[in-house]
Amino acid sequence: MQSSIINLLAATAAPSGVGSFIANFGIFIPMAAIFWFLILRPQMKQQKDHRNKLSELKKGDEVLTGGGFVGKVLRVDDNYVDIELAQGVKVKAVKSTIVDVIPPAGSKPAND
Known part of the structure; x- marks a missing residue:
């Protein structure tokens, strides 16, 4: 029974050879392209935009930290940022933990 x-199964198995290798390997090229354009490329663009925001950070900007604190930038260093969270409450944060720069309140909303 088992031998039959x-x-x-041996009779129905596809013959091995170069053609089957190319057919099996050929599916990875479109998958890699889809992975690149849908996942890697947008993520790299987002990282580049974040690096640009951090490099353009200046005194007086309002920022959001990774911990959820919103404050005003007092001083910018290469690696650190001094932030005023409230009047008289100053903290020193690592520059890379700044999540976003908040636009001024008087600016026009993006959806108008």
């Missing part, structure tokens, strides 16, 4: 099943 093995014989049937």
